[in-house]
Amino acid sequence: MSTPSLPPLTPETTLAEVLRAYPGAQRALFARYHIGGCSSCAFQPTETISQVCARNDLDVPEVIAHIENSHGEDVKLQISPRELAALMSTSSTVRVLDVRTREEHEAVKIPGSTLLSQEVVQTAFDKWPKDTPVILYDHTGGRSMDVAAYFLGHGFTSTQCLAGGIDAYSLEVDPKLPRYRVEIE
Numbered sequence: 001m002s003t004p005s006l007p008p009l010t011p012e013t014t015l016a017e018v019l020r021a022y023p024g025a026q027r028a029l030f031a032r033y034h035i036g037g038c039s040s041c042a043f044q045p046t047e048t049i050s051q052v053c054a055r056n057d058l059d060v061p062e063v064i065a066h067i068e069n070s071h072g073e074d075v076k077l078q079i080s081p082r083e084l085a086a087l088m089s090t091s092s093t094v095r096v097l098d099v100r101t102r103e104e105h106e107a108v109k110i111p112g113s114t115l116l117s118q119e120v121v122q123t124a125f126d127k128w129p130k131d132t133p134v135i136l137y138d139h140t141g142g143r144s145m146d147v148a149a150y151f152l153g154h155g156f157t158s159t160q161c162l163a164g165g166i167d168a169y170s171l172e173v174d175p176k177l178p179r180y181r182v183e184i185e
Contacts, residue, residue, distance in 0.1 A: 006071070009049065009064045016045035018067060023142050027149070028070035033058060077148055078163040081172040084135055088112060094133040095124070099147045100166075108178050110137065110169055116147065130155045137162035137169070139182060 030037035096113040136144040144161040151159040170177040
């Protein structure tokens with residue numbers, strides 16, 4: 001899957017800019033440096049990479065390289081909507097799991113997908129072979145990476161995420177699936 005070119009990161013890039021261009025950066029920063037995952041290690045969107053590194057006694061070039069490398073790994077875990085459609089038409093073992101809310105799933109879903117619940121996770125971990133192809137999707141492709149990391153961490157070696165989520169799937173594969181926006185109050 002090809003990736004669009006990303007803006008270069010510099011010490012003066014703000015964390016808001018980082019997260020816009022590199023959506024998995026917060027997960028990567030928390031996993032390696034315990035930055036940005038909770039209130040005690042939070043950062044402000046207006047802080048620069050340099051400021052966050054200074055506050056946490058970290059090497060700026062190392063942190064920038066880690067964000068870029070982690071993004072590259074995230075991209076490798078993604079499957080395009082067209083690739084997913086082809087896989088679903090040729091594989092009887094692929095499991096397509098929806099990580100959105102029950103309400104979103106009931107409103108619109110990829111045909112053949114299952115809403116991810118605690119029961120589904122338990123069944124997967126207890127009964128599915130670890131090489132089962134597992135494809136996770138959400139609305140636009142942002143949250144499913146966290147769930148993929150969880151499945152990968154539990155040994156599911158063929159775990160991927162749908163790039164662009166169900167929104168991209170509707171645009172590229174099945175225009176009969178209604179698109180929607182999530183309104184946050």
